[in-house]
Amino acid sequence: MTDEILIHQAGLTRYKAGLQLQADFAGEVRAGGSHGVIIAIRHPAVITMGRRASESELHVTPERLAELGIDLFNVDRGGGATFHYPEQAVLYPILNLTALKLTVPALLKISGDAVLEALKSHGVQGFWDESRPGVYMPDGAKIASVGYHLSKGLTTHGIAINTGRGWDGFKLIDPCKVANQKITSVQDLTGVAPDPDQFALAVASSMKRMLGAGRT
Numbered sequence: 001m002t003d004e005i006l007i008h009q010a011g012l013t014r015y016k017a018g019l020q021l022q023a024d025f026a027g028e029v030r031a032g033g034s035h036g037v038i039i040a041i042r043h044p045a046v047i048t049m050g051r052r053a054s055e056s057e058l059h060v061t062p063e064r065l066a067e068l069g070i071d072l073f074n075v076d077r078g079g080g081a082t083f084h085y086p087e088q089a090v091l092y093p094i095l096n097l098t099a100l101k102l103t104v105p106a107l108l109k110i111s112g113d114a115v116l117e118a119l120k121s122h123g124v125q126g127f128w129d130e131s132r133p134g135v136y137m138p139d140g141a142k143i144a145s146v147g148y149h150l151s152k153g154l155t156t157h158g159i160a161i162n163t164g165r166g167w168d169g170f171k172l173i174d175p176c177k178v179a180n181q182k183i184t185s186v187q188d189l190t191g192v193a194p195d196p197d198q199f200a201l202a203v204a205s206s207m208k209r210m211l212g213a214g215r216t
Contacts, residue, residue, distance in 0.1 A: 004034050005095070005211055007204045010041040011197055012086055015071055018043060022156045025094045030154055036095035038207055040200035043084040045169055046071040050079040050147060057081040057174040070169055077157035079133075079147040080177035087164025087185070087193060089200035093207060098153035100211060108133055108146060111159055114206035115144045118161070118199060124189050132176065135161075141184035145176060159203065162186065164193035 010021060018041055025037040047058065047070055057080050058072075065072050084090060097107065112128030115135050119126055126135045126143055135144035144161040162185035175181040187193035 005036040005038065005208045006034055007038050007040065007201065007208060009197065009201060010039055012042045012044070015043045015046040015048070015073055015084065018090075018092070019073075019075070022092050022094060026154055026156055029094050029096050030152075035099045036093060036211070038204040039092040039094065040197065040204050041090045041092065042086055042088060042196050042200070043090060044071070044086060045069060046073060046084050047081060047169060047173060048072075048077075048084070049074045049081050050077045051075075052078065052177065053080040057177060058172065059174075060172050065172070070172075075149075075157065077147045077149040079145075080175075081173040082145050082147070082160065082175060083167065083169040083173060084160060085166045085169060087162075087166040087187075087196055089161045089163050089194075089196040089203065091159040091200055091203055091207070093148075093155055093158050093204075095155045095211070096153060097150070097155060102211070104148070104150065105130075107148070107155065110207060110210045111146050114203045114210060115146075115159060115161055117206050118202045119143070119186065121202070122186050122190060122192075122194055122199075124186055132178070134176065137184055137189070139182070141182040142175065143184050143186070143189075147176075161199065161203065163196045163199050
């Protein structure tokens with residue numbers, strides 16, 4: 001097994017294909033191809049419901065979502081409902097935590113630190129809240145969500161950062177089980193929308209560096 005952590009840029013990818021991509025890389029990592037692959041990706045409009053999500057968190061019918069052109073998926077990550085859209089940077093770190101000698105709390109902290117570092121480079125100062133994993137602004141607005149699935153020491157799913165506007169789909173749900181959660185984006189805060197693909201790569205590069213630094 002190589003101890004390298006690879007970065008794969010997928011760009012705009014339908015959510016179902018993104019799930020398959022995660023499964024493919026998970027198989028490779030589990031087989032010993034590397035210690036991990038961080039997928040940098042974006043999705044067309046989609047709402048995903050985590051293992052703890054309830055129907056009450058979704059405020060419209062699946063039929064209405066179809067009319068709006070928003071896909072709906074039930075997934076095995078932790079947490080409740082969330083929304084992905086094309087102007088959002090998404091990362092799926094497929095990591096062998098056993099090989100990396102990494103705990104889940106340590107992974108969550110690295111995830112938050114990497115997001116905060118990328119946001120800071122764009123003039124945005126947020127904070128990590130471990131009690132409701134995500135990055136928030138001082139006024140409580142949420143700019144990034146974190147939710148992993150862990151199976152036999154291997155992670156899937158991961159991180160989503162609102163880089164541009166277009167996040168109105170969050171109004172159709174209780175984001176991560178919080179009713180009326182205020183949402184924001186880098187564009188809302190600075191007036192400039194970073195390229196989401198490049199932003200995802202920046203976060204992935206920071207994570208790769210931090211994961212390497214955390215190993216003995």
